[in-house]
Amino acid sequence: MKTELTPTQAAALQLAARRPDGRLDPLPQNIRGAARDSVIQGLLSRALITRCFYPGHVEYHLTAAGLAVGGSQAIDGSD
Numbered sequence: 115m116k117t118e119l120t121p122t123q124a125a126a127l128q129l130a131a132r133r134p135d136g137r138l139d140p141l142p143q144n145i146r147g148a149a150r151d152s153v154i155q156g157l158l159s160r161a162l163i164t165r166c167f168y169p170g171h172v173e174y175h176l177t178a179a180g181l182a183v184g185g186s187q188a189i190d191g192s193d
Contacts, residue, residue, distance in 0.1 A: 117160060117162070117179075117183050119156075119160075119183070120153075120156070122145060122149065122153055123153050123156050123157055124184075125142060125145075126138060126141055126142070126145065126153050126157070127157065127162060127176070127180055127183055127184030128184050129141070129142065130163075130175075130176050130180070130184055131176065131180075131181055131184030131185040135175065136175045136176035136180075136181060137173060137174070137175055138154070138157075138163055138173075138174035138175065138176070139173065139174065141153070154174060157174075157180065158174075160179075161177055161179055161180075162176065162177060162179055162180035162183060162184075163175060163176055163177060163180050164176075164177050
């Protein structure tokens with residue numbers, strides 16, 4: 115089953131998949147404000163990222179499914 119993502123969601127996953135800790139932030143400069151919120155909500159709803167609460171801040175990290183999708187898209191370049 116293929117996970118349908120927007121080009122922006124795919125770019126965010128690919129970038130996070132290249133990071134050793136799988137952290138979503140920082141997102142590319144062009145993804146800000148409402149677009150950032152939309153990307154995060156879309157990835158959360160597909161269980162591709164998880165929200166991690168820390169004292170004073172929240173981080174988003176790839177799940178195993180997110181790594182599989184983001185890593186495969188980074189390798190084969192599919193959208």
